[in-house]
Amino acid sequence: MAQPIGRHFLQIPGPTNVPEQVLRAMSAPTIDHRGPEFAALTLDLLEAVKPVFGTTGPVVIYPSSGTGAWEAALVNTLSPGDRVLAFETGHFATLWREMAESLGLEVEFVPGDWRHGADPEAAAAHLAADTDHAIKAVCVVHNETSTGATSRIAEIRRALDDAGHPALLLVDTISSLGSVDYRHDEWGVDVTVSCSQKGLMLPPGLGFNAVSDKALRAAESAGLRRSYWDWRPVLEANRRGFFHSTPATNLLYGLREALTMLDEEGLPQVYARHLRHAEATRAAVRGWGLEILCLDEREHSPALTAVVMPEGHDADKLRELILEKFNMSLGAGLGKLKGTVFRIGHLGHFNDVALAGTLSGVQMGLELAGVPVDDSGVAAALRVLTGKAGA
Ligand SMILES: *Cc1c(COP(=O)(O)O)cnc(C)c1O
Numbered sequence: 001m002a003q004p005i006g007r008h009f010l011q012i013p014g015p016t017n018v019p020e021q022v023l024r025a026m027s028a029p030t031i032d033h034r035g036p037e038f039a040a041l042t043l044d045l046l047e048a049v050k051p052v053f054g055t056t057g058p059v060v061i062y063p064s065s066g067t068g069a070w071e072a073a074l075v076n077t078l079s080p081g082d083r084v085l086a087f088e089t090g091h092f093a094t095l096w097r098e099m100a101e102s103l104g105l106e107v108e109f110v111p112g113d114w115r116h117g118a119d120p121e122a123a124a125a126h127l128a129a130d131t132d133h134a135i136k137a138v139c140v141v142h143n144e145t146s147t148g149a150t151s152r153i154a155e156i157r158r159a160l161d162d163a164g165h166p167a168l169l170l171v172d173t174i175s176s177l178g179s180v181d182y183r184h185d186e187w188g189v190d191v192t193v194s195c196s197q198k199g200l201m202l203p204p205g206l207g208f209n210a211v212s213d214k215a216l217r218a219a220e221s222a223g224l225r226r227s228y229w230d231w232r233p234v235l236e237a238n239r240r241g242f243f244h245s246t247p248a249t250n251l252l253y254g255l256r257e258a259l260t261m262l263d264e265e266g267l268p269q270v271y272a273r274h275l276r277h278a279e280a281t282r283a284a285v286r287g288w289g290l291e292i293l294c295l296d297e298r299e300h301s302p303a304l305t306a307v308v309m310p311e312g313h314d315a316d317k318l319r320e321l322i323l324e325k326f327n328m329s330l331g332a333g334l335g336k337l338k339g340t341v342f343r344i345g346h347l348g349h350f351n352d353v354a355l356a357g358t359l360s361g362v363q364m365g366l367e368l369a370g371v372p373v374d375d376s377g378v379a380a381a382l383r384v385l386t387g388k389a390g391a
Pocket of ligand 1: 014065066067092143144172173195
């Protein structure tokens with residue numbers, strides 16, 4: 001097959017486009033991870049990574065996918081048979097629940113329709129009913145990547161506080177960190193789970209746990225078996241700038257560069273850019289006359305938009321056509337949404353013209369696939385980008 005000409009548009013909600021600066025930083029020689037040069041890098045990095053989590057506490061870094069970081073959060077804080085409250089926001093929340101059950105936890109899974117974030121009122125009701133404090137942790141996926149709905153973590157925190165409930169709060173920020181405003185300390189989150197390949201603009205391969213003092217105390221008595229995922233030897237080695245096993249050295253070079261880029265743009269500006277791109281994308285979807293999967297105006301994801309295909313049209317066929325004709329990858333419908341939804345990633349290393357190109361590719365694809373759409377979608381998005389919407 002001939003190589004398509006021009007740049008591939010990787011518009012899935014992770015892995016995302018890796019900036020050239022980051023790729024260049026990663027191409028430096030791998031050094032001795034027990035030597036002084038590496039210790040200096042680690043000590044700097046362990047501080048530099050904190051602002052994006054909104055924390056002043058420790059962040060544990062693993063060579064792992066996000067799934068590994070999920071496991072780390074559970075096995076360091078909980079014991080076999082512990083009860084966990086979780087919310088069926090979509091595919092990723094369902095997978096995290098399955099992991100928790102396979103580790104021997106009992107999950108109280110609040111049902112959901114995969115079109116909303118975690119419901120703070122349902123959280124309040126479950127916590128109020130739990131008068132003997134059997135629930136040891138509340139698990140929330142901040143940005144449900146399968147649906148494009150963002151949960152209101154501050155309101156979940158308030159539900160815990162109002163109930164006077166001591167459960168830990170564990171939050172998956174895998175597809176929100178570095179794209180969506182997030183405040184580990186201010187929101188009283190105990191473990192923030194994340195990884196490298198989405199908003200942080202890196203290739204896959206780094207997992208993160210930002211950890212509160214309360215979570216560190218829980219780790220002292222947690223009874224789930226852990227070895228590789230145990231925070232304590234990592235944190236112990238980190239104090240001198242090292243890791244207890246071999247770290248992903250070149251990904252750490254990339255992380256240093258990506259954090260510099262986020263800092264130079266400014267995190268408030270990064271978050272505002274994502275909000276603007278999400279708003280423009282929704283304007284396009286409405287302009288096409290299609291339906292946005294997320295139903296709550298307060299919960300539209302800044303990082304991605306999931307679009308419902310009209311009856312009788314297959315989202316996977318559309319994605320295939322767009323890949324073949326326009327060299328652009330879009331996100332598939334996951335789990336029960338397979339074939340009925342496609343997802344547009346607008347996170348990470350991205351700008352207005354790249355969004356305009358992405359939405360043009362989607363519009364052309366919809367037209368060529370014979371999906372009945374209005375061709376005013378892209379024009380509506382451009383009006384948002386130029387600030388002329390509603391004028
Ligand atoms: C991508 C993703 C995961 C899974 O991460 P992996 O790196 O594939 O293990 C989990 N949760 C959310 C919200 C995600 O977007």
